[in-house]
Amino acid sequence: MRLENQAGRLPEPPSPIADDGDEAHFCRTCAFAGACQAVGYGKLELRELHCLVEHVGPFRAGEYVFRTGNPFRAIFAVRSGTVKTSMVDKEGREQVLGFYLPGEVIGLNAIYPEHFPCDAIALETSYFCRFSFPAMSALAARMPAVQSHLFRLLSKELGSASLLAGDHSADERMAAFLTDLGQRYAARGFSGTQFQLSMSRGDIANYLRLAAETVSRVLSRFRAQNLIQVEGRQLLILDPAGLHHIGRSLLPD
Amino acid sequence: MRLENQAGRLPEPPSPIADDGDEAHFCRTCAFAGACQAVGYGKLELRELHCLVEHVGPFRAGEYVFRTGNPFRAIFAVRSGTVKTSMVDKEGREQVLGFYLPGEVIGLNAIYPEHFPCDAIALETSYFCRFSFPAMSALAARMPAVQSHLFRLLSKELGSASLLAGDHSADERMAAFLTDLGQRYAARGFSGTQFQLSMSRGDIANYLRLAAETVSRVLSRFRAQNLIQVEGRQLLILDPAGLHHIGRSLLPD
DNA sequence: GAGGGCTCTTGATCCGGGTCAAGGCGCGCG
DNA sequence: CGCGCGCCTTGACCCGGATCAAGAGCCCTC
Numbered sequence: 001m002r003l004e005n006q007a008g009r010l011p012e013p014p015s016p017i018a019d020d021g022d023e024a025h026f027c028r029t030c031a032f033a034g035a036c037q038a039v040g041y042g043k044l045e046l047r048e049l050h051c052l053v054e055h056v057g058p059f060r061a062g063e064y065v066f067r068t069g070n071p072f073r074a075i076f077a078v079r080s081g082t083v084k085t086s087m088v089d090k091e092g093r094e095q096v097l098g099f100y101l102p103g104e105v106i107g108l109n110a111i112y113p114e115h116f117p118c119d120a121i122a123l124e125t126s127y128f129c130r131f132s133f134p135a136m137s138a139l140a141a142r143m144p145a146v147q148s149h150l151f152r153l154l155s156k157e158l159g160s161a162s163l164l165a166g167d168h169s170a171d172e173r174m175a176a177f178l179t180d181l182g183q184r185y186a187a188r189g190f191s192g193t194q195f196q197l198s199m200s201r202g203d204i205a206n207y208l209r210l211a212a213e214t215v216s217r218v219l220s221r222f223r224a225q226n227l228i229q230v231e232g233r234q235l236l237i238l239d240p241a242g243l244h245h246i247g248r249s250l251l252p253d
Numbered sequence: 254m255r256l257e258n259q260a261g262r263l264p265e266p267p268s269p270i271a272d273d274g275d276e277a278h279f280c281r282t283c284a285f286a287g288a289c290q291a292v293g294y295g296k297l298e299l300r301e302l303h304c305l306v307e308h309v310g311p312f313r314a315g316e317y318v319f320r321t322g323n324p325f326r327a328i329f330a331v332r333s334g335t336v337k338t339s340m341v342d343k344e345g346r347e348q349v350l351g352f353y354l355p356g357e358v359i360g361l362n363a364i365y366p367e368h369f370p371c372d373a374i375a376l377e378t379s380y381f382c383r384f385s386f387p388a389m390s391a392l393a394a395r396m397p398a399v400q401s402h403l404f405r406l407l408s409k410e411l412g413s414a415s416l417l418a419g420d421h422s423a424d425e426r427m428a429a430f431l432t433d434l435g436q437r438y439a440a441r442g443f444s445g446t447q448f449q450l451s452m453s454r455g456d457i458a459n460y461l462r463l464a465a466e467t468v469s470r471v472l473s474r475f476r477a478q479n480l481i482q483v484e485g486r487q488l489l490i491l492d493p494a495g496l497h498h499i500g501r502s503l504l505p506d
Numbered sequence: 507g508a509g510g511g512c513t514c515t516t517g518a519t520c521c522g523g524g525t526c527a528a529g530g531c532g533c534g535c536g
Numbered sequence: 537c538g539c540g541c542g543c544c545t546t547g548a549c550c551c552g553g554a555t556c557a558a559g560a561g562c563c564c565t566c
Contacts, residue, residue, distance in 0.1 A: 089502050095419050109411045116412035137401065144394045151390075154407045158362045159369035161414040166348050167462045170523070201544065209420045211524050216545050232544085249342050423553070454514065464554050469515055485514085
């Protein structure tokens with residue numbers, strides 16, 4: 001059977017950026033501003049951010065958004081597309097650290113590469129807002145709201161890094177992963193029950209510390225239990241509550 | 254046989270704090286200032302920090318330094334003793350997130366508890382420097398060096414959170430853990446080859462995502478291979494290079 | 507000094523998921 | 537078109553470490 005609906009797909013390419021200093025428009029198009037009100041950004045902060053932002057893209061699937069060696073450090077807000085961050089250990093093995101959807105921010109952990117070398121790779125054609133770190137840092141020094149927002153983002157990042165920490169079964173990890181993705185899509189106004197898995201099974205496996213075969217097996221099992229419907233990379237969550245229940249020990253709340 | 258030398262043990266209780274505004278003294282006794290020069294703190298920053306700091310303790314083994322529920326948020330620098338941070342999931346299972354030695358900082362990840370609820374528990378009698386978060390935040394807004402230091406610490410924290418991420422064997426984890434502890438002790442002027450494991454086997458196991466029995470077994474194996482000497486919680490590393498080699502895939506550099 | 511409750515060690519057994527292997531698509535390319 | 541190459545799925549086997557169980561050393565209390 002086919003999954004007809006394409007909800008969860010992202011508009012590409014994004015609308016061209018107006019250069020008229022319209023904060024509301026900026027807020028909509030630039031993910032970093034994010035939930036402006038929630039963060040406590042006023043017109044002042046938004047105007048400053050607007051001056052700072054640099055719209056970059058497109059990056060095609062497989063292209064580096066930034067790498068460890070890159071001397072020019074910056075923070076990127078995903079405008080459209082999907083990105084994975086990863087680090088390669090001394091043996092050359094890749095370790096996927098996370099996936100980032102539109103509206104999310106990457107590069108925070110790369111501020112001090114001596115502590116945390118990592119790369120960001122586009123998984124599909126993607127566009128970004130870029131903020132050079134020196135400028136961002138200077139802005140943070142001037143504006144408490146911006147500083148506090150940055151700390152908040154870093155803190156959140158730290159939280160999700162520890163999420164995969166515990167020893168949980170393959171089912172738990174996979175259920176939590178799908179639920180988390182759904183919630184993040186929903187938070188950005190997309191469908192939380194039907195979306196694309198923009199990453200390969202191998203990437204998911206690597207991220208969840210499983211074998212690719214296991215990911216495949218678990219997805220098949222979930223399908224057999226009528227929890228989900230999968231066709232290739234199209235996913236439809238049939239029983240969000242059931243899925244959430246399986247992954248509950250890894251999920252917030 | 255007995256391990257006679259007590260190197261690696263920490264002076265307790267710490268020397269009383271002089272209230273004379275001597276920055277050098279503050280720098281020595283208050284871990285947060287840490288490597289002052291490296292961080293780029295000048296007299297000005299140190300004086301400000303000195304005004305902010307609040308010396309607290311002792312906390313006895315098992316006492317909470319802070320908990321999720323605690324409304325008063327602060328950053329703590331370990332002056333003496335050892336602390337573990339952990340979070341409890343909805344099923345009530347504990348997950349140890351890290352161990353903190355004198356000179357290290359806890360509480361950064363607890364700044365925004367809604368993102369990352371976690372507790373800190375003293376493993377032995379411990380003393381701290383406390384900086385209330387609002388004051389620290391205000392200071393960071395005024396002083397770029399302090400802000401950058403905080404970001405650096407958070408970034409480092411993020412790095413070590415991802416350290417345990419990969420799927421590695423019990424031997425690799427244990428070897429990396431012991432090597433890391435040794436390096437951190439050495440960085441603070443203690444012996445990096447002979448020190449106390451202030452945490453129980455169970456805590457180590459929880460932290461490394463192993464069973465306590467496995468920790469025991471690996472330690473015995475390492476002893477049989479003449480890599481280490483263990484008697485209770487006293488540890489002597491006989492072959493640092495060998496240990497480092499086993500854990501190399503998890504270790505920085 | 508006896509008893510109970512820790513932590514730690516070691517042995518025996520078992521199982522989840524890694525690994526190896528064999529196809530089945532879908533797609534780009536010669 | 538046929539071929540090769542990824543990616544994905546499913547099956548068979550096996551191993552590392554979890555689990556269960558027993559016992560030893562230690563400290564604290566009574």
